[in-house]
Amino acid sequence: MEFAAYGKTGVRLSRLAFGGMRFAEPRNVEKMAEVVLAAAGEGINYFDTAPGYCADMSEKIIGHAVRQLQRSGNRFYLSSKTSKSDAEGVRRDLSKSLERLGVDCLDFYHCWYILSLEGWERRKSGGAVDALLAAREQGLISHLVFSTHLPGEEIVKVIDEDIFEGVTLGYNAVNFPYREAGIKAAGRAGLGVAVMNPLGGGIIPENPAVFSFIKSHSRQSMPEAALDFLWSHAEVTTALVGFSNIEQVKEASAAWKKFTPGRKLDLEKIKGHIEASFDQLCTGCRYCKDCPQGIEVYKYIEAYNHLMLKGGESLYDRLKWHHGVDGVEALNLCSACRECEKVCTQHLPILERFEEIKRVYGHSA
Numbered sequence: 001m002e003f004a005a006y007g008k009t010g011v012r013l014s015r016l017a018f019g020g021m022r023f024a025e026p027r028n029v030e031k032m033a034e035v036v037l038a039a040a041g042e043g044i045n046y047f048d049t050a051p052g053y054c055a056d057m058s059e060k061i062i063g064h065a066v067r068q069l070q071r072s073g074n075r076f077y078l079s080s081k082t083s084k085s086d087a088e089g090v091r092r093d094l095s096k097s098l099e100r101l102g103v104d105c106l107d108f109y110h111c112w113y114i115l116s117l118e119g120w121e122r123r124k125s126g127g128a129v130d131a132l133l134a135a136r137e138q139g140l141i142s143h144l145v146f147s148t149h150l151p152g153e154e155i156v157k158v159i160d161e162d163i164f165e166g167v168t169l170g171y172n173a174v175n176f177p178y179r180e181a182g183i184k185a186a187g188r189a190g191l192g193v194a195v196m197n198p199l200g201g202g203i204i205p206e207n208p209a210v211f212s213f214i215k216s217h218s219r220q221s222m223p224e225a226a227l228d229f230l231w232s233h234a235e236v237t238t239a240l241v242g243f244s245n246i247e248q249v250k251e252a253s254a255a256w257k258k259f260t261p262g263r264k265l266d267l268e269k270i271k272g273h274i275e276a277s278f279d280q281l282c283t284g285c286r287y288c289k290d291c292p293q294g295i296e297v298y299k300y301i302e303a304y305n306h307l308m309l310k311g312g313e314s315l316y317d318r319l320k321w322h323h324g325v326d327g328v329e330a331l332n333l334c335s336a337c338r339e340c341e342k343v344c345t346q347h348l349p350i351l352e353r354f355e356e357i358k359r360v361y362g363h364s365a
């Protein structure tokens with residue numbers, strides 16, 4: 001495993017990092033801790049978790065593994081997050097994460113999930129940012145970072161405030177034109193960059209013909225190409241992959257071993273392959289999951305990707321065989337409250353797409 005400097009922190013992180021949001025059997029803490037330890041065995045030294053991940057078990061699983069990681073004597077780094085806007089909420093979240101992870105100080109703590117500049121202003125006016133800075137002062141956090149789904153130009157504004165030491169953001173061959181300005185600003189400002197969602201919510205490996213332009217040679221698998229794409233960015237410190245099981249850890253580690261450092265990306269050429277609609281794809285992040293009408297929004301909007309990429313006939317198949325959805329009648333329950341659109345990390349016009357889905361579905365069935 002190769003390691004890279006995380007901005008100006010002096011910390012060197014493995015180029016492949018552990019995302020603790022996809023454990024296959026979160027109730028089986030012992031078994032899932034083995035996945036974490038297998039990753040450490042492959043040289044991964046950065047473990048990212050958050051309250052709420054995997055039915056709120058992720059921090060406990062990683063905390064369970066921490067005791068064994070400490071015994072190994074190898075240096076490793078833990079990251080967790082808070083999305084609270086008020087000081088008291090931040091303190092409560094941090095104290096809970098420290099307790100679950102079994103440490104006195106978190107290496108990285110995220111001001112989590114900044115979705116809009118208004119939301120960012122609320123973190124400041126509500127006292128969250130002051131509380132985070134105070135926690136770092138008190139030695140409860142080593143490095144204060146943020147995670148965001150903002151578009152690139154708005155990420156630049158947050159970075160310019162010079163509060164954070166690093167950023168975690170979704171970046172891949174699907175959405176990079178939408179976030180590229182943020183990555184470049186982070187590089188210029190000397191921030192570390194951890195990239196999540198490298199496979200674009202599965203769209204990249206599932207559409208090899210569409211995304212073949214990111215391959216550096218014909219024998220390369222799509223997940224390998226997608227990770228290569230990220231590692232080839234000088235600004236990217238590490239690629240966070242959410243692992244479900246040990247097999248996936250080994251696959252991603254094998255992808256790293258095949259990577260040729262120094263690959264030069266011609267981003268302009270790659271951009272030329274990306275149609276304007278690509279930044280309009282759903283990444284499957286599921287932040288829209290709390291629909292008051294119980295509509296599983298992401299299933300329909302993810303299927304809409306396929307409608308855009310492969311044509312209307314793919315919509316029925318995607319809904320039925322990938323998402324287990326038979327029919328689109330549930331969409332009629334939508335009250336048009338637009339809560340899903342407010343939290344959509346890709347800022348997609350969800351209600352407009354519902355109408356298109358209803359229109360096309362009958363013909364694709």
Ligand code: SF4
Nearest residue numbers: 291334335337338340
């Ligand atoms: S707009 Fe419709 S789908 Fe979206 S959250 Fe409201 S009810 Fe649910």
Ligand code: SF4
Nearest residue numbers: 282285286288298344
């Ligand atoms: S519709 Fe938006 S919020 Fe929902 S899964 Fe897709 S990208 Fe994420």
